[in-house]
Amino acid sequence: MADxxxxxxxxxxxxxxxxxxITYENPATQDVILKVNNDRSNGLEAVKKEFDTSAAVGRLGLPTPAMKEIVRVGDVFGxxxxxxxxxxxxxxxxHDEPDRTEEMARLLAAKGKELFATPCDTSVFPSRKKQALEGIDKAVFVSKANRQKIRAYLETVPESTACSHGDFQPxxxxxxxxxxxxxxxxxxxYGSPMFDIGHLYQICCVYAPMKQVQDIFHMTLDQFHRFWDAFAKEYTGLEDHSEFDNLAGKHAAIDVILRPVFAEPTFPEKLFFGLQVRKLAKRFF
Ligand SMILES: Nc1ncnc2c1ncn2[C@@H]1O[C@H](COP(=O)(O)OP(=O)(O)O)[C@@H](O)[C@H]1O
Ligand SMILES: [Mg+2]
Known part of the structure; x- marks a missing residue:
């Protein structure tokens, strides 16, 4: 093993x-930061994957911090x-300037459009649609009927080589x-932009009432809702974005189904994901 x-x-x-x-700075090396993931993704394999993927995103020409090196931090990697x-x-x-919530949502929509207009390197990155189909096979916490409905929809989502962030949020x-x-x-x-947009919808319109979510984002429930409304208006160019919301809701269910593809869920997480998909499927499928 390399040192x-x-x-x-x-x-x-x-x-x-x-x-x-958690990210850290060192007064002696001010040009870099150190990121140490939590237990689930601080092993060498996970850290290497984040490093290589991030470096490959830089090579696509997207604005992103340059990756420097993988280090050992005690028993784990950073x-x-x-x-x-x-x-x-x-x-x-x-959080700091709540009056700018709508402006930030419009900025995310504009930067998102640039991201989605960037062709991805399909020989390096995974297809989100393929990952989602894999997720359905793994989603034992979802009823057979709902898995069938979601798979049928997913098959109609056009394959796209557009860049897809995977954790698209402010x-x-x-x-x-x-x-x-x-x-x-x-x-x-890479894939349809709706995968990223479904993830954002999930955070702003489904998970937003949860305290942990408000803490991570430093945003209130009202702000999440204002954020989504301004994002959707800017992204679609429409005052009435209810159709877009319905599509985003479908992709929010797919977003939950993708979780186990990214990291093995715990038993309580499986229960939680199962409830979420049931709720979303009832409303959007
Ligand atoms: N290259 C960077 N330069 C400065 N700050 C950064 C950088 N990368 C991350 N951060 C800070 O660390 C926080 C968490 O980083 P992120 O990669 O989003 O971690 P997580 O996977 O925990 O969400 C960011 O919100 C930002 O404040
Ligand atoms: Mg983050």
Missing amino acids: YLQISLDSWVKVGEGGNG LVMERVKNKKSLSRIC GNLIMSEGKCYWIDLGRFG
């Missing part, structure tokens, strides 16, 4: 936290990457001096 530099967290200061890990100085995520801006677009950077790219792939 990885062993570093101690003693000289690092925690500066950020997302859904999957990623060292270029630090975006004086950054704020769009969700942090929503915490994963950071801004510095007017420039935006995509972060958290471990699930990057």
Whole structure:
């Protein structure tokens, strides 16, 4: 096994936290940050995958921090990457300046359109549609009838070589001096933009009442709803985006089905996912 530099967290200061890990800065090496994922994704294989995928996204020409190296942090592994100085995520801006919530939603829609207009390298990245079909086979927590309905819909989703972020939401677009950077790219792939949009809908319109979700995003329930409304209006160009919402709702169910493809769920998670899909299938299928 290749040797990885062993570093101690003693000289690092925690500066950020997302859904999957913690980021640190070191006063002695100000050009980089260190990201250490939680238990589920801090093994060498997972970290290597996030590193390689993120580096490949950089090669597509998308604005994203450069990957520097994989390091050992005690028993686990971490990623060292270029630090975006004086950054704020769009969700942090929503928290600090709530009046800018709609502006941030429109910005995510505009940057999302740029992302979805970028052709992906299909020899390097996975197809989201294929992953979703795989997810249906794995989704033993979903009733047979619902799996059939969702599979039938999924088969009608056109294959697309558009870039697909995999965790498309305002915490994963950071801004510095007017420039935006995509972060958290471990699930990057290609496919219909509706996969990413369904994920955003799931957060803003389904998970938003949950306290943990409000804590991770530093946003209130009302802000999530305002965010979605402004995003959908900007993305579709329509005041009445109910049709778009229905499509996003279908993809929200698919988003839940994708979870076990990305990480093996625990038993309570399987129960939770099962309930979520049942609720979404009843409403949107
Ligand atoms: N390259 C970077 N430069 C500066 N800050 C960053 C960088 N990457 C991540 N961060 C900070 O760390 C937080 C979590 O990073 P992220 O990759 O989204 O982790 P998670 O997988 O936990 O969501 C971000 O919201 C941001 O504040
Ligand atoms: Mg994140």
